[in-house]
Each structure stands twice: as C-alpha cells, then as structure tokens.
Amino acid sequence: MLLGRDRQRVAVDAVLDRARSGRGGALVLRGEAGSGKTSLLRAARQAAADFGGDGHRRVLLCVDDAHLLDASHLLDLLADVEDEPVAVLIATESATHGLPCVELEPLDRATSIRVLRDLRPGLPSDLADDLAHTACGNPLALVELSRSLTSEQLGGASPAPTGLPADSSLRRRLRARLDALSPAAHRALAMVLVDGDIDVDTLVRLPDLGVAAVEEAAALMDPRPLVRETLRTELALSSRYAAHAVLAEVLPSGPRRTWHEAALAPGARDAQADDLAHAASLARGRGDYAAAARDHGRAAALTTEPDVRARRLVASAADHWKRGVPHRARALLREATPLSDHTELRALADVVRGGLDLGNGLPDTAARRLMRAAGELLASRRALAITALGFAGEAAAIAGDHHLHGQVADFAAVLRTADEPPGTALTLDHLIGTAASYAGRHDEALPALRSVVELADHHHAPQSKVWGGHAAYILGDSAKAHELAGRGVTAARESGLTTLVPWALTCRALSALMVDQHSVAYTSAFEGVHAATAAGQHNAVVDHLVILALLAALRGDADTAVHRIGTAAEQIDQRGLGRCGTIGAWAFLCVDLTRDRPSDALRRIPPITAGGVHAGIKAMAAPHLVEAAVACGRPSTADRALRRYDDWARSTGSPGRLALAHRCHALVSTGQEAEEHFDEAIHLHQVSGTTMELAKTELFHATRLRRNRKPKRARELLRDAVRHFEHHEADYWTDRARAELRLAGEPTTEPRAGRAAELTPQQSQIARLVAEGATNRETAARLFLSQRTVEHHLRNIFTKLGIRSRVELTKVLT
Numbered sequence: 136m137l138l139g140r141d142r143q144r145v146a147v148d149a150v151l152d153r154a155r156s157g158r159g160g161a162l163v164l165r166g167e168a169g170s171g172k173t174s175l176l177r178a179a180r181q182a183a184a185d186f187g188g189d190g191h192r193r194v195l196l197c198v199d200d201a202h203l204l205d206a207s208h209l210l211d212l213l214a215d216v217e218d219e220p221v222a223v224l225i226a227t228e229s230a231t232h233g234l235p236c237v238e239l240e241p242l243d244r245a246t247s248i249r250v251l252r253d254l255r256p257g258l259p260s261d262l263a264d265d266l267a268h269t270a271c272g273n274p275l276a277l278v279e280l281s282r283s284l285t286s287e288q289l290g291g292a293s294p295a296p297t298g299l300p301a302d303s304s305l306r307r308r309l310r311a312r313l314d315a316l317s318p319a320a321h322r323a324l325a326m327v328l329v330d331g332d333i334d335v336d337t338l339v340r341l342p343d344l345g346v347a348a349v350e351e352a353a354a355l356m357d358p359r360p361l362v363r364e365t366l367r368t369e370l371a372l373s374s375r376y377a378a379h380a381v382l383a384e385v386l387p388s389g390p391r392r393t394w395h396e397a398a399l400a401p402g403a404r405d406a407q408a409d410d411l412a413h414a415a416s417l418a419r420g421r422g423d424y425a426a427a428a429r430d431h432g433r434a435a436a437l438t439t440e441p442d443v444r445a446r447r448l449v450a451s452a453a454d455h456w457k458r459g460v461p462h463r464a465r466a467l468l469r470e471a472t473p474l475s476d477h478t479e480l481r482a483l484a485d486v487v488r489g490g491l492d493l494g495n496g497l498p499d500t501a502a503r504r505l506m507r508a509a510g511e512l513l514a515s516r517r518a519l520a521i522t523a524l525g526f527a528g529e530a531a532a533i534a535g536d537h538h539l540h541g542q543v544a545d546f547a548a549v550l551r552t553a554d555e556p557p558g559t560a561l562t563l564d565h566l567i568g569t570a571a572s573y574a575g576r577h578d579e580a581l582p583a584l585r586s587v588v589e590l591a592d593h594h595h596a597p598q599s600k601v602w603g604g605h606a607a608y609i610l611g612d613s614a615k616a617h618e619l620a621g622r623g624v625t626a627a628r629e630s631g632l633t634t635l636v637p638w639a640l641t642c643r644a645l646s647a648l649m650v651d652q653h654s655v656a657y658t659s660a661f662e663g664v665h666a667a668t669a670a671g672q673h674n675a676v677v678d679h680l681v682i683l684a685l686l687a688a689l690r691g692d693a694d695t696a697v698h699r700i701g702t703a704a705e706q707i708d709q710r711g712l713g714r715c716g717t718i719g720a721w722a723f724l725c726v727d728l729t730r731d732r733p734s735d736a737l738r739r740i741p742p743i744t745a746g747g748v749h750a751g752i753k754a755m756a757a758p759h760l761v762e763a764a765v766a767c768g769r770p771s772t773a774d775r776a777l778r779r780y781d782d783w784a785r786s787t788g789s790p791g792r793l794a795l796a797h798r799c800h801a802l803v804s805t806g807q808e809a810e811e812h813f814d815e816a817i818h819l820h821q822v823s824g825t826t827m828e829l830a831k832t833e834l835f836h837a838t839r840l841r842r843n844r845k846p847k848r849a850r851e852l853l854r855d856a857v858r859h860f861e862h863h864e865a866d867y868w869t870d871r872a873r874a875e876l877r878l879a880g881e882p883t884t885e886p887r888a889g890r891a892a893e894l895t896p897q898q899s900q901i902a903r904l905v906a907e908g909a910t911n912r913e914t915a916a917r918l919f920l921s922q923r924t925v926e927h928h929l930r931n932i933f934t935k936l937g938i939r940s941r942v943e944l945t946k947v948l949t
Contacts, residue, residue, distance in 0.1 A: 137174055138253075139246035142913050146237045147179050147224065154186070154193050154222035161213050161223040163201075163231045166239030169275030169305050172226035173199055175239075179224055193220040201227040241272025244668060250274060254281040262288065264495065264671065265295035265462045271359040279303045294466040298364035309362065310369050312355060319348035325378040327356050328367045329398075332391060332429075333382070341385060390414035390430045397437050408437035412447060419454060422631035428454035432467065445474035446483075453487050459633035459670030461491050482511035486523050493530045494634065494672035497710055502530035502539055506546065513550075518559055521550065525562035525598065528569070529638075533674065535713015535747040537573050544570030558599065561590040565602040572609050573750040575779070577786035584610050591619055597627035597635050604642045608649060609751065611789020613823065616646040624659075637667035637675035644682050648689075649791065651825040653863055657686055658896050664919070674712060677703045681718040683919060688725035689827065691867025696722050698921040713747030721756040728759060729867055733766035754783050761799040773803050791828070794819035798832045801839075809839065830859035834872050841879045849879045864895055866927075894935060901928050905941055906948040 137144065146162055153160040164172045176197040186193040201209065210232060213223060225234070242250065247267035251258055254277070258266075262284075270276035276299060283300035287293035299306040316324065323344050326333055338349050355366060376399065383395035390411050397407035415430035431451035438444040448471035455464040468484055475481075485508035492501035505527035512520035524547060531540035547566040555563065568583030584606040591603020600623030607616035620643035627635040640663035647656035660682040667675035684699035700719045707716045720739045727736035737760065740753055757780035764773035777799045784792035794816045801812035813836040820829035833856040840849040853876040860869040894902060897918070904914045911929070915922045933939060936947055 137171060137178060138250055139242040140171060140175065140239070141916075142908075142910050143175055143237045143239060144178070145910055146235075147175060148182065150222045150224065151179065151183055151195070154183075154195065154220050157191075157220045159219045159221045159223075161225065161234050163234045163236040164224060164226045164239060165228070165231060165236055167228060167273065168308055169273045170239040170241075171274045172239060174274070176224055176226055179222075183222070191220070194222070196221060196223045198223070198225045201225045202229040206230070206232055242274060242277075243272065247272055247277055250277050251281055254278060255284070259289070259291065260495070261465055262291070262295055264673075265465065268462045268671075269295065269297060269360050269364070271361040273305070273361060275305055276303075276361055279305060291469075294469050295462070297360060297466075298368050299361070303365075305361075306365050306369075309355075309365050313366060313369055316355075317348065317351060319344055320351035321374065322378070322381075323348045323352040324355055324366070325370055325374045326382060327352075328363065328370055329375055329378045330382055330391065330395070331358065331363065337385070341381060390426075390433075394430075394433050397433075403439050404437040405439055408434045408447075411437065412450075415450065415454070422629070424454045424458035424631045424633075427451075428458060428460070428463070441474040442477060442480070445471040445477075445480055448474070449480060449484050449487065452484070456487050456490050457632050457634055459636075459672070461495060461634075461671035464491060478511055479515055482508040486512075486519070489523065489526065489530070490634070493526060493533070494667075494670070494674055496674075498530040498534040498674065499536055499539060499711055502527045502534065502536070502543065505530060506543055509546070518556075521547075521559040521562050522598070524550075525566060525602070528566045532569070532749065532751075533678075533714050534711050535717060535749040537570075537750055540573065541570050557590050557594050558596060561587050561594055561599050561602060564590070565606060568606060569609065569751075572783075575750075575782065577783055580609070581786065588612070588615060588619070595626060597623050597630055597632055597639060600626050601635075601639050601642045604646055608642075608646055609787070611784070611787030611792050613646065613650040613789065613791060617643070617650060617652075620646045633666075634670050634672060637663050637670060637672045637679070640666060641675065641678045641682070644679065648682070648686065650823070651827040651863075653686055653690070653827065654896055657683065660686070661896075661900070661918075673706070674710060674715075677706045677710075677712055677715045680919060681707075681715045681722065685718055685722040685725070688722040688729075690863060690865040691725075691729045691871075692924060693726045693729050693867070694921040695919075695924045696726050698915075698924075699919045702919055711747060714749040714752060716747055717749040717752040717756075721752060721759070724756060724759050724763065728763060728766070733763040736760075736763035737767060737769070737772065754780060758795045758799050761802060765802045770803060773799070777803065789823070790819045791823035791825045794823060794825065794832070795828065798828075798835065802835065810836075813839070826859045827863050827865065830856040830863075830865075830868065830872070833859075834868070834875065837872075837879065838875055841875065846879045850876060850881050853879060853881075894932060898928055898932050898935075901925060902932050902936075902944060902948060905929065906945045 143164065150160045150162045164175055166172055176199055180195065180197060183195040186195060198204070198209065209225070213234070244267050247270060248263050251263045251266055266277065266280050270280055279300060280296060283296060285293065288295060313321070313324070323338055326338060326341070335349060338344060339346055355362070357363065379395045379398040383392060383399060386392040386395065393407050393410050397404045400407065411430045411434035415427045415434060418426035418430060428451050431447050431454060435444050435447035435451060438447055448467045452464040452467035452471070455461070455467065464487055468487060471484060485504050489501045489505035489508060492498065492504060505523045509520040509524040509527065512523065524543060528540055528543040531543055544566045547563040551560070551563045551567065564583040564586045568580045568587060571580035571583065587606035588603050588610065591599050591606070600619050604616045604619035604623055607619055620639065623639040624636060624643055627639045640659050644656045644659035644663060647659060660679040663679035664676055667673065667679060680699050680703040684696045684703070687699065688696035700722055703715065703719065706712065707719060717740065724736045724739040727733065727739065740756060740760065741748055757776045760776040761773045764770070764776065777796070780799065781796050784796040797812045797816035797819065801809045801816060804812060813832065816832045817829060817836070820826070820832060833852040837849040837852040837856065840846070840852070853872050856872045857869060857876065860872055900918055901914055904917060909917070911922050911925045914920070915925045932944070936944070938944055938947060
C-alpha cells in the first residue's frame with residue numbers, strides 16, 4: 136500500500152481504465168528523488184496485469200527517470216498512441232512538456248509517522264517525530280533513516296540522526312550534485328551551509344561569486360533539514376573554513392560575525408562564547424527566539440567549562456521549545472544531561488522537558504515533572520517556578536487528573552502571599568480557583584477567578600491572557616472570555632511564543648462555542664490543528680480535533696463528529712488526554728441523541744471518580760445528559776445531573792447557562808411549570824445571544840405545545856427555530872424543526888435552489904481544495920470530515936453558487 140498517494144493512484148487508475156476502453160493516454164508523475172515515483176510505476180504494472188486477459192491487446196509503457204532522456208523522442212512516441220489502447224506513465228523530476236501531470240508532494244507528518252511505524256514497529260514517539268522532521272515527507276528518506284538507527288538511538292541514549300546516513304542513495308545523489316558545481320557555485324553554497332541566515336543579495340555581492348554562481352548553486356540551497364544537514368556533512372573542511380573566513384570579513388559586527396570569527400580562532404574561545412550568550416539574551420528579550428536559540432547553541436559549542444556549556448544548551452533548548460521546534464529542544468537536552476548534575480540546571484531542563492511532554496507526551500508526566508521543577512527553582516527563580524507550577528496545573532487538567540491538579544493547587548495556596556506581584560498572583564489564583572471549581576466548591580472559587588480576570592487585563596504575558604480567558608469562561612462571562620482568549624492568541628504570536636499559539640486557540644475556540652459563535656469556533660479550531668501540527672504540539676492537535684467533533688455533533692452532523700473522534704481516539708488513549716476524552720464523550724453523547732439512542736448517551740460520560748474525566752467539561756455536558764435521561768424515562772438521573780449544573784450556573788450568573796438550566800427544568804417538569812421554565816429559558820437565550828441553543832429550546836418547547844394542542848404558539852416558535860438552525864447550517868436540526876412544523880399544521884417548502892449566498896468557512900475550504908484538484912477522499916482527510924459530509928457540502932456549494940460541476944467551480948474560484 137502506498138500511503139499518502141491516493142490522488143496519484145486515482146489518476147494512474149484513470150489512465151489504465153482509458154487504455155482498457157481502447158483509448159490511449161499519458162500521465163506524468165513528477166516529484167523529487169525518493170518521492171515514490173518508481174513505487175507508483177510498480178503498482179501500475181501490478182494493476183495492469185489484466186491488460187490482455189480478455190483477448191484484446193493493450194500496452195502499458197512506464198518511463199522512469201524521464202528527466203535523463205531526450206524529451207523530443209518521447210513526445211514523438213506519444214503523438215502516435217492517442218488512438219491506441221496504450222497507457223504511458225512518465226516519472227520525472229523536471230518539466231512535464233505540457234502533458235497531464237500529478238505532483239508527488241511530501242507526505243504529511245501523520246502519514247510519515249505511519250510509514251515509520253510500518254518500517255519499525257514500536258518506534259518511540261519522540262524518535263518517530265524527529266525522523267519525520269528530518270525526512271521532510273520524503274518516503275525514501277524515511278526508509279533510509281529508519282534502517283540506519285542504532286540501538287543507542289532506539290533506546291533514547293543518543294539523539295536521532297539529523298542527516299541522511301552515509302550509505303544512503305539519496306545522499307549519494309546530493310553528493311554528486313555538490314561535486315558537479317563550478318568552483319564559484321560551490322563557494323556560494325558553502326556560505327549558505329555555514330550560515331543559514333545569509334541572503335541572496337549578500338551572496339551576489341561577495342568577491343568572486345556573482346549572479347551566475349549563485350543561480351547555479353540555488354538548486355541546492357534547500358532549507359529543509361533533509362538537504363541542508365546532509366550537504367553540510369558532505370562539505371569538505373577546507374571549504375567550510377574558507378566560507379567562515381569570507382563571512383568573518385564581510386558581515387557587519389554582531390553575533391553572526393562573532394561566530395565566524397570564532398570558527399577560525401585557535402585555542403579556547405570562551406570570550407566569543409560570552410559575547411554570543413549576551414546576544415542570545417538580548418534576542419530573547421525582544422521575542423526573537425530563533426536568534427536566541429541559534430546564539431545560545433553557538434555559545435555552548437564554544438564553551439569549555441561543562442557546567443556553563445550545559446546551561447547554554449538548556450537555554451537554547453528552551454528557546455527552540457518556545458519557537459515551536461521541539462525536536463531540536465529534545466536533542467539539546469540530551470546533549471546537556473551528561474555535562475552537569477547541578478540541581479538548578481536539572482530543574483531548568485525539567486521545565487523544558489515538561490513543556491515538551493505537555494505538547495507531545497504524557498500530560499500527567501508533564502505535571503509531575505513541572506511541579507518538581509517548581510519546587511527546586513523556588514529559592515533562586517521564584518517567578519519561573521510559579522510559571523512552571525501554572526503549566527503543571529494545565530497538564531493535570533489536560534490529563535483530567537483532578538487529584539493531581541488539587542495537589543498542584545494546594546502547593547499554589549501555600550505559596551500565595553498577600554503582596555504577591557501581579558503576574559505570579561494571577562497564576563496562583565488561577566490554580567486555586569479552578570481546583571475549587573472542579574471540586575464543586577463554586578463559592579470558594581469565585582474570588583480567586585475574579586482576581587484572575589481582573590489581573591489578566593493588565594498583564595501582557597500570553598499565558599496570563601489565556602488563563603484570564605479560562606477564568607472568565609468558568610465564571611460564565613462569555614464576552615470577557617472571548618475577548619481575553621483572542622488577546623491571548625495575538626500576544627502569543629506577537630511575542631514569538633509559537634508553541635503557545637495552539638493552546639491560546641483552544642481557549643478561543645471554546646469561548647466562541649460558549650456564545651454559539653460556531654463559525655468562529657470552527658475557524659479557531661481548524662487553525663489550531665495546523666498551528667499545533669507546525670509547532671509539534673500534537674496533544675493540542677487532538678484538543679482541536681475533538682472541539683471540531685463537538686461542533687459537528689452540536690449541529691447534528693453525526694458522521695463528521697464520529698469521524699473526527701475516531702481520528703483522535705488512539706492518541707487520547709495512548710497519551711491519557713482526559714480532557715479531550717471527555718469532550719469526545721460529550722460529542723458522542725450528542726451523536727447518540729441525534730440517532731435516537733438516549734440509553735447509549737447516558738453511558739458516555741462516567742462518574743468523575745473515574746480517572747481521566749474532566750469535571751469542567753462534564754459540567755458543560757450536563758444539559759445533554761438531562762435530555763438523554765428524560766428520553767429514557769429516568770428522572771432520578773436527570774435530577775442528579777441537573778442539581779450539579781444548577782449549582783454551577785447560579786454561582787456564575789451566566790444568562791446562557793441559566794437558560795440551559797431552565798430548559799432542563801422544563802424537560803423534567805409538566806404543565807404550567809414547564810411552560811414557565813421554557814419561557815424563561817427563551818428570554819435568557821435572547822439576552823445571552825446563544826441562538827443555536829435558543830432554537831433547540833424553541834423546538835423542545837414547541838413539541839410540548841403541539842402535543843398539548845397549542846399549535847399556533849408552536850408554529851411561531853418553530854418558524855424562529857428553523858431560521859436559526861439554517862443560519863448555523865444545522866441541517867439535522869433544521870429538518871427536525873420543519874418536520875415538527877408540518878405536524879403543527881403548517882406546510883413547509885425546501886429552500887429554492889440557485890439562490891446566491893456566501894459560503895461558510897467550512898464550505899469555502901472544501902470549495903478551494905476541490906477547485907485545486909483534490910478528490911473527495913483527500914478533501915475529507917485534510918478537513919477531518921467523512922467523505923459523505925464532503926459530498927453533502929459540495930451539493931450545497933453548487934446550489935449556492937448556481938453551478939453544476941467541479942470544472943465550473945474551478946472557474947468561479949480562479
């Protein structure tokens with residue numbers, strides 16, 4: 136099976152089918168060396184085994200490495216096969232000569248990991264991530280790197296390889312291309328390999344180079360680790376020193392020039408190391424974590440004293456983690472570990488390791504590691520210790536381990552002083568307030584959480600904004616939660632803290648969901664998936680996937696919800712992501728309700744005493760638990776869930792939550808009491824602006840009214856419900872409301888086709904991908920949808936745009 140090559144296989148199969156029907160055709164498979172072109176040709180030959188099975192002669196011609204051939208002879212051949220049962224497949228790294236073509240793009244991370252696990256079952260997750268990063272999606276590189284692993288690398292004692300192994304066929308190709316360069320082009324490339332920050336304009340102006348040499352070398356000036364690290368290894372020592380010498384002369388004063396000067400200096404170079412460390416501190420202060428990581432790493436390389444070198448390696452690792460490059464952070468920590476056993480240094484390293492575990496490991500391990508580091512850093516670096524403690528609480532919450540979170544909060548309560556500085560006060564109060572809320576001590580939680588919200592307005596650190604938004608979320612202040620969450624995303628980006636962006640987007644997505652801004656929540660969560668993937672924060676990827684699943688489930692799109700939960704399920708189980716698991720269970724609960732399986736819904740979220748169940752998320756899911764219990768005829772279960780939700784909703788005073796509480800009371804009540812609760816719920820929904828939940832309440836109320844023979848009032852509510860459901864693209868709920876409207880005595884008609892309307896964010900994404908040539912399966916995979924959902928959306932897109940085909944869609948969008 137060729138992983139990640141579905142679209143290419145579809146295109147190849149189409150050419151083979153054309154030949155089977157008696158018509159000729161050609162297709163170019165274009166991709167870099169190692170991208171899988173030869174494997175596709177091999178698969179095509181296997182698929183064409185039946186070409187003569189029915190007595191009719193058909194031909195498959197496969198041309199590999201066509202870039203090495205004279206194109207004119209090939210084109211002459213193709214001119215003669217169009218009307219013959221001949222399929223021609225051409226694999227090349229260069230021009231397509233106007234022939235139909237499919238590109239073999241690099242594999243994405245998830246597919247790369249699957250390839251590696253097929254090649255090396257049981258491969259550790261961190262090592263798989265590092266290899267996927269190095270291979271840059273090249274299938275052959277994945278094969279060659281996995282084969283080269285030593286027992287020390289497999290056991291975690293040595294870092295992962297950063298370049299291709301010596302016996303690699305891809306490396307031989309790169310070496311041959313390097314050797315084929317002219318002397319001037321070779322010098323130009325050497326400059327890039329010893330200083331990745333050099334720009335083309337500087338190169339062109341260097342003595343004895345010029346435009347022609349730089350253009351010749353440009354094909355090998357590939358910034359990807361697969362190429363850059365391999366070529367750097369192949370570069371002769373004399374070429375390396377010559378490049379350092381030129382750059383030490385031409386670059387302006389600063390850390391880059393210092394580095395090149397130091398590379399040429401004999402003996403100890405600790406003075407230059409100190410200069411680089413100082414430059415790194417300045418870069419860190421201005422939020423340039425890329426420069427800080429580079430200069431801390433270079434300072435470490437020049438440092439002779441082991442303890443100081445270890446500190447600089449850990450500092451570089453911290454900078455790489457902050458800028459979202461976890462594989463480099465891991466490698467530097469492995470290098471630093473044997474150099475020093477100083478307690479503070481070990482604690483600093485544990486802060487970085489805890490951050491790495493929080494993003495791409497076991498969150499309960501991260502929590503314990505960060506809490507231990509906080510204790511060891513309190514005496515010397517109190518502010519950092521409290522920040523580490525704050526993220527320990529975050530990790531425990533992600534795990535859904537409220538006992539562990541309580542331990543972190545107890546530690547925070549001991550540390551909290553009356554004159555605590557604002558930044559640390561916010562962190563400590565957030566821990567204390569959330570722990571009390573998770574335990575159901577809502578009155579105790581309120582003062583601490585209100586303090587967090589107030590402090591977050593004036594403290595500019597990204598984590599302060601996110602924790603402030605989370606506190607406002609618990610308090611039910613939807614507007615403030617949404618505002619602070621948005622400011623947290625902006626602050627994380629502006630401060631260069633790339634690794635915090637996915638986390639901030641989680642808060643923004645959940646706060647948007649709280650106020651029924653489903654489009655904003657969808658956009659934030661989808662952006663979060665990609666931001667988290669780019670930053671190596673794969674636990675956050677799962678966070679956003681389950682939020683996307685919940686959004687689909689709340690709209691009644693059961694297929695999409697189930698598909699997204701399935702995509703995330705393995706990671707939830709393997710990493711112990713209790714919060715994600717509880718959100719996923721909530722989404723499944725909603726799916727069961729839409730599929731009229733309330734008994735299954737009641738079993739979805741176990742008691743909080745079960746490990747890994749997030750109390751806050753379970754509280755939010757309570758209205759759906761009540762709905763399921765009522766449908767099953769289990770009033771005692773509904774009462775228990777409602778009592779807990781009532782306590783929370785009343786403690787916060789949130790109109791949106793109080794509206795849901797009144798709806799629940801209406802569901803468990805009868806007669807006039809139920810009507811009063813429904814009316815109050817509708818009023819509070821209108822106050823809070825939660826229109827999706829308003830529509831559901833109107834639907835439930837109207838159903839009761841119709842059964843109680845009050846059809847006129849029922850119809851009024853149902854008309855409004857249909858309008859709101861249509862706005863949210865909740866097709867399942869729209870259909871339910873229309874069906875109920877018909878039962879209430881009002882004939883309904885479907886919306887007229889061909890009416891122009893703006894596409895929703897999800898429809899826009901689907902339309903763009905389809906217009907670019909993606910199949911329904913590829914589109915579904917990229918957007919974490921089921922194929923059936925993509926097909927459904929495409930029909931709606933065609934209707935909205937007044938078109939009938941993919942060809943027309945391409946014309947409309949280009």
